[in-house]
Amino acid sequence: MGATAPTTVAPPADRRPRPAARLRAPRGRHSVDRPRRSALLTVLTGLVLVYALVPLIWLAMGATKSQEGLLDSFGLWFDGDFALWSNIADTLTYDDGVFVRWLLNTLLYVAAGAGGATFLAVLGGYALAKFDFPGKRGVFAVVIGAVAVPTTALAVPTFLMFSEMGLTNTPWAVIIPSLISPFGLYLMWVFASEAIPVELLEAARIDGAGEMRTFFTVSLPLLAPGIVTVLLFTMVATWNNYFLPLIMLKDPDWYPLTLGLDAWNDQAATNGGEAIFNLVITGSLLTIVPLIAAFLLLQRYWQSGLAAGSVKE
Known part of the structure; x- marks a missing residue:
């Protein structure tokens, strides 16, 4: 009796293997390297750019004009008489070179105030981030x-306190309040918490390094981006400080650039005062040049300092 061929039973219709679902093709080829473009975002960015650049363009154009050219020409274009170099020379020599005195005062306030505030913020932020002590939450x-x-x-309140101590109308009245930067302290606190591994500090202590040596040789190089970031913020705040010197200083020889240029601007409103708006504009242009140079030179440290600690590994 011959063998019968095996019969195959077809599976039910609902149990039959279905073809693999085809992945839906992406609608666009957008990725991290090629993000999606937004027309609205582009327009808003352009408006912000125009808002930021128009005052700078007006300032640069105004510095190239004479006193008469400022009143007789369009603000966003050159005048027939290019007077930039003569304006710079007149600004530096007007009133026995008082602008240079104000510039040196500003550099003093920035070096002592902003530099000291950055140093104290680094020490305080490092201590709060890496040491435990009673009252830390407070x-x-x-x-x-x-x-x-x-x-x-x-x-x-600061003016009343310094007046009782006899420090008003002195450089200390501007330098000492500038040494306190709560935002810089908080920023260094957050940055040091993520930038310095605890294992690295423990390894340095096991090798016999003291706390001071560990801070200056191990921790300080890792804090460089945060230090530059805090330094830029405090430097800009001290450089542009107007209200504190206004209430603290009476002697024009101790004025910073902000108060000095304001005094020049108000000079035209006084009886017999000389209008020197071209020197005010030229002095304003010279005032922002150091800030622009500082941002351009320290930009890479500043950007890395802002981004550090934003991603937890």
């Missing part, structure tokens, strides 16, 4: 509260 609450308080609200 210090955190005080720092956050100090960041929220506007500096103008503290100007009058």
Whole structure:
């Protein structure tokens, strides 16, 4: 009796293997390297760019004009008489070169105030990030509260306190308040928490390094981006400081550039005063040049400092 061929039973219709679903093709070829373009975002970015550049263009154009050319020409274009170099020379020599004096005062306030504020912020932020001590949460609450308080609200109490100590109308009245930077302290606190591994500090201590040596040789190089970031913020705040010197200083010889240029601008409103708006504009242009140079030179450190600690590994 011959063998019968095996019969195959077809599976039910609902159990038959279905063809693999085809992946839906992406609608666009957008990726991280080639992000999607937004017309609205482009327009908004262009408006912000125009808003930021138009005052700078007006300032640069105005510095090339004479006193008469400022009043007789379009603000965003050159005048027939290119007077930039003569304006710079007149600005530096007007009133026995008082502009140079104001520039040196500003450099003093920035070097002592902003430099000292950065140094104290680095020490305080490192200590708060890497050491445990009683009252640490209270210090955190005080720092956050100090960041929220506007500096103008503290100007009058600061003036009364310095007046009692006899420090008004002196450079100390501008330098000492500038040494306190709650935002810089908080920024260094957050940055040091992520930038310095605890294992690295423990390895240095096991090798016999003291706390001071560990800080200066191990921790300080890792804090460089954060230090530059805090330095830029404090430097800009001190360089553009106007209200504090206004209430603290009476002697024009101790004025910073902000007060000095304001005094030149108000000179035209006084009886018998000389209008020197071309020198005010030229001096304003010379005032922002150091800030622009500092941002361009320290930009890569500043960007890395802002991004550090934003991603947790």
